Amino acid sequence: MLSFDKKDIFAKFTAPSGEEVEKHIEVRVNPISGRTSRIAFGRGAEKEPGTENLPLPPPNSTDTANCPFCKPQVMSRTPKIFSDIFPGGRLCYNNSILFPNLFPYGAYSAVSLFDNKHFVEIGTASVSSYTDCFINCRNYLRHILEYDSEAVFMAITQNHLPSAGGSLIHPHLQINADRIAANHHRFLKKRADRYFRETGQYLFSDYLRHEKEDDSRYIGNTGSWEWITAFAPEGFFEIWGILPEITSLYQMTDSDWTHLAEGVINAQKFYRSLCRNGYNLGMLFIEDQKSYLEIRVVLIVRSNYAPWVRNDHTGFELMLGDMATFASPEDIAKNAKVFWHNLPYKNPA
Numbered sequence: 001m002l003s004f005d006k007k008d009i010f011a012k013f014t015a016p017s018g019e020e021v022e023k024h025i026e027v028r029v030n031p032i033s034g035r036t037s038r039i040a041f042g043r044g045a046e047k048e049p050g051t052e053n054l055p056l057p058p059p060n061s062t063d064t065a066n067c068p069f070c071k072p073q074v075m076s077r078t079p080k081i082f083s084d085i086f087p088g089g090r091l092c093y094n095n096s097i098l099f100p101n102l103f104p105y106g107a108y109s110a111v112s113l114f115d116n117k118h119f120v121e122i123g124t125a126s127v128s129s130y131t132d133c134f135i136n137c138r139n140y141l142r143h144i145l146e147y148d149s150e151a152v153f154m155a156i157t158q159n160h161l162p163s164a165g166g167s168l169i170h171p172h173l174q175i176n177a178d179r180i181a182a183n184h185h186r187f188l189k190k191r192a193d194r195y196f197r198e199t200g201q202y203l204f205s206d207y208l209r210h211e212k213e214d215d216s217r218y219i220g221n222t223g224s225w226e227w228i229t230a231f232a233p234e235g236f237f238e239i240w241g242i243l244p245e246i247t248s249l250y251q252m253t254d255s256d257w258t259h260l261a262e263g264v265i266n267a268q269k270f271y272r273s274l275c276r277n278g279y280n281l282g283m284l285f286i287e288d289q290k291s292y293l294e295i296r297v298v299l300i301v302r303s304n305y306a307p308w309v310r311n312d313h314t315g316f317e318l319m320l321g322d323m324a325t326f327a328s329p330e331d332i333a334k335n336a337k338v339f340w341h342n343l344p345y346k347n348p349a
């Protein structure tokens with residue numbers, strides 16, 4: 001069975017005013033990974049620099065002429081897929097165009113554009129643009145599996161704006177497929193498979209069952225996708241979408257992709273309400289019929305893309321390995337919920 005453990009610790013000191021204070025820190029254990037993370041409530045009251053307002057668009061937000069992802073130059077400045085994999089060279093699905101990544105991270109590394117919009121502020125994209133882009137990624141991954149049936153370790157990721165790792169501001173997703181598992185593929189497959197062997201249950205479905213009963217971190221659903229905040233976050237404002245008992249791309253319907261897009265846009269609108277403009281998204285697939293790992297998407301806010309912003313990973317995270325965030329996942333779920341249920345949003349600050 002999964003356990004949702006947390007412990008309170010307190011840091012006591014004498015404040016400059018002479019007053020004795022006690023600061024509360026919570027250490028939570030991730031029920032999936034066993035990794036600890038911390039919530040340093042003391043920093044919650046501190047306003048992060050650069051989050052007073054949504055930062056202005058970057059200086060190159062109108063420079064479409066020099067962008068390799070804008071039309072018409074996208075067709076001459078981006079590479080083509082090997083004809084053995086896909087004869088057309090680039091995959092198109094409505095306005096989405098997909099082509100190989102010029103700077104690959106794996107054997108099959110591609111980029112999928114949403115459309116010809118060069119700069120899109122967080123939370124303002126259309127659901128259809130995300131649906132088209134996701135379906136284009138799915139189609140590419142299917143072509144890869146037909147070409148190389150052993151490249152089963154797959155992922156779709158997004159780095160929105162350079163503060164989240166994006167090298168071009170023109171919105172896009174990255175797609176990766178390999179015969180070699182990444183760390184998270186390797187760990188999660190082992191964990192989900194063992195969990196199924198021992199309990200007869202799917203890992204993320206069981207996690208979700210607990211979270212729906214508990215209700216303090218449950219946000220809502222879009223179709224079959226169920227949305228929650230992470231119990232033991234490893235990133236700021238971490239939101240998960242889980243597609244229960246679905247373990248393969250081939251089991252996902254077109255409407256699952258639309259409902260995924262709806263949830264992602266809801267999360268983006270929530271992040272925008274917090275004046276955050278950078279985030280990462282990721283979903284992993286293991287296209288091996290023996291895998292019990294269900295489909296999950298993770299969204300994490302990153303440092304704003306604005307001048308003089310503090311990085312969100314400090315010596316504490318990098319050297320001790322415990323992520324420290326500042327707000328409780330329960331409060332985040334309460335505030336995110338309004339974007340799933342069309343309720344009026346009141347800024348917590």
Ligand SMILES: [Zn+2]
Binds near residue numbers: 070119170
């Ligand atoms: Zn562009």
